[in-house]
Amino acid sequence: MRLISQIILISLFVPLTFISICQANELAKVPVLEAGEAKKNNLLHIPPTNMLPINPELLFLITQLKQTSIKKKKIEIALAQLTLSKAPLNAAEQYLLLVAQALLKENANTKESDSRKSNNSSNIIVLLEQAGKLSEQISEQQLAQPELLQLHLLLADHYARQGKYNLAYLEKKSYLTKYNIYRKNKRVAMISYLEQSFEVKDKKANNALMESQNKLKIRRVAEVQDEKAAQQYNFTLIISTGIVFVLILFRQLRIRNKLILLTRTDDLTGLANRNTLFEHGEQMVTSFKEQPEELSILLLDLDHFKKINDNFGHDVGDEILMAVSDLVKETMRSRDLLSRFGGDEFVALLPFADSNKAKAIAMRINEKISQHDFSSLVLQSRVTFSIGVATMADNQMSFDDLLHNADLAMYQAKEQGRNTVICYQKNSVAR
Numbered sequence: 001m002r003l004i005s006q007i008i009l010i011s012l013f014v015p016l017t018f019i020s021i022c023q024a025n026e027l028a029k030v031p032v033l034e035a036g037e038a039k040k041n042n043l044l045h046i047p048p049t050n051m052l053p054i055n056p057e058l059l060f061l062i063t064q065l066k067q068t069s070i071k072k073k074k075i076e077i078a079l080a081q082l083t084l085s086k087a088p089l090n091a092a093e094q095y096l097l098l099v100a101q102a103l104l105k106e107n108a109n110t111k112e113s114d115s116r117k118s119n120n121s122s123n124i125i126v127l128l129e130q131a132g133k134l135s136e137q138i139s140e141q142q143l144a145q146p147e148l149l150q151l152h153l154l155l156a157d158h159y160a161r162q163g164k165y166n167l168a169y170l171e172k173k174s175y176l177t178k179y180n181i182y183r184k185n186k187r188v189a190m191i192s193y194l195e196q197s198f199e200v201k202d203k204k205a206n207n208a209l210m211e212s213q214n215k216l217k218i219r220r221v222a223e224v225q226d227e228k229a230a231q232q233y234n235f236t237l238i239i240s241t242g243i244v245f246v247l248i249l250f251r252q253l254r255i256r257n258k259l260i261l262l263t264r265t266d267d268l269t270g271l272a273n274r275n276t277l278f279e280h281g282e283q284m285v286t287s288f289k290e291q292p293e294e295l296s297i298l299l300l301d302l303d304h305f306k307k308i309n310d311n312f313g314h315d316v317g318d319e320i321l322m323a324v325s326d327l328v329k330e331t332m333r334s335r336d337l338l339s340r341f342g343g344d345e346f347v348a349l350l351p352f353a354d355s356n357k358a359k360a361i362a363m364r365i366n367e368k369i370s371q372h373d374f375s376s377l378v379l380q381s382r383v384t385f386s387i388g389v390a391t392m393a394d395n396q397m398s399f400d401d402l403l404h405n406a407d408l409a410m411y412q413a414k415e416q417g418r419n420t421v422i423c424y425q426k427n428s429v430a431r
């Protein structure tokens with residue numbers, strides 16, 4: 001019966017051993033993987049809160065013990081130093097220290113004789129069982145770590161060597177259970193790490209995107225501002241060009257109007273000049289021919305003006321010319337046109353005025369001039385006009401004819417002693 005149960009245990013133990021060898025090989029790779037990962041990102045190495053801290057030197061010794069060629073003496077001294085160190089060791093460290101001592105003995109086992117090997121194996125089991133008792137103080141998660149997990153493999157191996165297959169089976173089983181926990185934890189940690197690294201990458205990509213969008217926005221704002229500034233500059237340029245253009249236009253118009261005025265007026269008196277007189281006179285004569293209305297003209301010539309010039313100077317003569325032109329203009333009606341014909345001669349166009357009306361206007365002019373006090377200019381000297389009046393008689397007359405008639409009448413006024421008004425009449429000139 002006992003033999004059968006032993007066969008069953010062996011048959012269970014062998015596949016378990018195979019599995020655990022495969023997994024042990026995998027576990028051997030784990031620290032390498034972790035170290036590589038750790039360089040990239042320390043996310044996996046953040047110790048969970050339920051894990052006890054382990055002296056790195058102790059961990060280093062454990063890895064050294066796994067290698068085939070070890071410096072046993074050196075490791076023994078290091079382990080003794082750790083045992084005697086002032087800093088109290090926690091349960092996990094004590095656990096690993098016992099495992100390390102067991103591994104040290106295991107390592108020495110290869111060179112020993114069979115009887116000593118058996119004795120050594122018992123010592124290893126004692127050390128490992130002592131370590132196993134500390135398991136209660138260590139979290140399940142930490143116990144599933146490869147460094148601590150190897151206790152079960154080692155123990156199972158030594159139980160098997162001593163023929164304690166049921167115990168070896170149980171150790172292998174608990175190794176597998178914990179190893180699965182370790183794998184599961186590692187998978188979860190890896191998933192979490194991948195998720196976090198993906199999130200970090202995602203966030204970095206988002207940040208880069210936002211940064212480039214911000215840069216783009218800043219560039220666009222700068223472009224819009226530049227555009228606005230350019231628009232304002234163009235607007236100001238257009239406005240100032242417009243203002244300058246309008247000012248130049250106004251200036252040109254003023255110059256043009258002045259030139260027109262100069263060509264149409266007399267410089268000294270500001271009255272219409274000879275050209276304007278002829279222009280208007282011919283127009284009035286044409287209108288008369290189309291629709292006969294009364295039209296008369298006056299030709300006014302200052303009497304003895306040469307004397308005034310000679311006696312008082314040309315400047316005084318000019319003053320007299322300006323004064324008399326103002327006085328005559330005041331006597332004119334709004335529709336009449338007074339012009340300076342030349343020298344001391346003036347011509348007044350009197351539309352809607354027959355010879356009587358024209359004569360009355362001429363008399364009024366003479367009266368006004370004679371009443372005016374020129375003493376401030378020409379001491380006691382009299383200023384008078386000889387005025388010839390001519391009226392449109394028929395459609396055959398031209399403006400020149402009318403002017404000529406007025407001239408004849410004016411000469412007659414001169415002949416009759418000056419300061420008088422003579423109306424032109426065909427064949428004879430009437431006073």
Ligand SMILES: Nc1nc2c(ncn2[C@@H]2O[C@H](COP(=O)(O)OP(=O)(O)OP(=O)(O)O)[C@@H](O)[C@H]2O)c(=O)[nH]1
Binds near residue numbers: 307316
């Ligand atoms: N001060 C001044 N004198 C002028 C101007 N134009 C012409 N005269 C002068 O006016 C005078 C005109 O003289 P006349 O009309 O020939 O003769 P008058 O002395 O007026 O004598 P009567 O016409 O015969 O009464 C001349 O001496 C001209 O030199 C002018 O613009 N200013």
